Amino acid sequence: MTDLHRLYALSHSLYSGRARAYLIKQRIAFQERSTGHESFKAEVLPKAKLATIPTLVTPAGEVIRDGAAIIEHFESANGRPSQPQGACQQIISALFDVIGHDGLLRPAMHYRWNFPEDNLHFVQHHFLHAQRETPERAEKTEHMMNRMRHVTEVFGVTEQSQPLVEALYTEYLDAFNAHFEQYPYLLGWKPCVGDYGLLAPLYAHLGRDPHPASLMQQRAPRVYRWVERMNRPDQDVPEFFAPGTDFLNNDEVPETLMAVLRAVAEDFVPETRAAAAVINDWLAQQQPEAGAAAVGRLGNLLGRAEFTVRGHTFTALASPYRFYLLQRVHAIYAGLPLDEQASVEQMLQACGMHEMLSIKLDRSIGRADNLEVWQ
Numbered sequence: 001m002t003d004l005h006r007l008y009a010l011s012h013s014l015y016s017g018r019a020r021a022y023l024i025k026q027r028i029a030f031q032e033r034s035t036g037h038e039s040f041k042a043e044v045l046p047k048a049k050l051a052t053i054p055t056l057v058t059p060a061g062e063v064i065r066d067g068a069a070i071i072e073h074f075e076s077a078n079g080r081p082s083q084p085q086g087a088c089q090q091i092i093s094a095l096f097d098v099i100g101h102d103g104l105l106r107p108a109m110h111y112r113w114n115f116p117e118d119n120l121h122f123v124q125h126h127f128l129h130a131q132r133e134t135p136e137r138a139e140k141t142e143h144m145m146n147r148m149r150h151v152t153e154v155f156g157v158t159e160q161s162q163p164l165v166e167a168l169y170t171e172y173l174d175a176f177n178a179h180f181e182q183y184p185y186l187l188g189w190k191p192c193v194g195d196y197g198l199l200a201p202l203y204a205h206l207g208r209d210p211h212p213a214s215l216m217q218q219r220a221p222r223v224y225r226w227v228e229r230m231n232r233p234d235q236d237v238p239e240f241f242a243p244g245t246d247f248l249n250n251d252e253v254p255e256t257l258m259a260v261l262r263a264v265a266e267d268f269v270p271e272t273r274a275a276a277a278v279i280n281d282w283l284a285q286q287q288p289e290a291g292a293a294a295v296g297r298l299g300n301l302l303g304r305a306e307f308t309v310r311g312h313t314f315t316a317l318a319s320p321y322r323f324y325l326l327q328r329v330h331a332i333y334a335g336l337p338l339d340e341q342a343s344v345e346q347m348l349q350a351c352g353m354h355e356m357l358s359i360k361l362d363r364s365i366g367r368a369d370n371l372e373v374w375q
């Protein structure tokens, strides 16, 4: 038995970056292990249920699969250090967690897989070293890489959509850069749950693979600094000469962050609306039993959502997990007094995200035994 947590993760994995940053910032001692480690299949997977990372093993041997569950495990035990007090800020934090998990997958995949002249050597190195040294290593690496290339299309990146994916991403990047010029984190002077969520796409792919990292360094140095900052235990704000220590006062959501949300809303809102319709149709037809796994990721598609942005129609995987995280936004809203609900509505209206309060699946999703399940 050890007093270290063990984080099964990979440095090039999108969702690993979110849980890793949380452990670093909250100063939780951990050792990171690759999924290629023998113990992952033999000891962890039977309890994790799905072979996804990040997966955490606590010193007591508890296995927690899923980045949101890992963060919730520590947040609930430690007085919620990453949750702001104010209603608007709580909603924004939870909303950025959804955006981080599902809202920037197209640029993340596009900038990793569609610039092989800059990225291939680096990416291949990481995929190879995630595999143990067996005779099938090279073949398995190729298989995994081809699978992810295919996923890029599943998320809606095609030759026709690439220019729009790039235009939308550079607009978010500019808006984020302007925000981080004012503050080091989304809601002021320390990270909220939404910062960790957002780091997922902006670290391993967009902030670390050679092509997009260079784009970020040159076009949005403040965003690049935030990515670095999120991976350090200290506050890391030397460029701010009079830093605060907490979330912003008076439940303030800065105008610079509203501008980011307006940029994100352009594809995030129509995609969420379309995905809900697809999954609700599926639910009506399939009527899954309560307790059945609500898994709609890569291998197991429930359907594809079609939605139009600036005249281009995207076709993209409809994932129930987006709604699992969105339920948290709804739960926060439902628990607010009427006057605070009104403030939240006004704020979301002003940044084009108002519909996120009403887009819902017809069945809710819970978690049991490390799996998201239909309730």
Ligand SMILES: N[C@@H](CCC(=O)N[C@@H](CS)C(=O)NCC(=O)O)C(=O)O
Pocket (backbone or CB within 6 Å): 013, 014, 015, 016, 051, 052, 053, 054, 065, 066, 067, 068, 101, 297, 298, 321
């Ligand atoms: N909701 C999960 C998603 C985890 C996830 O999909 N991780 C990817 C790596 S970044 C993975 O393990 N994919 C393997 C698969 O889906 O089979 C989380 O937030 O932890």
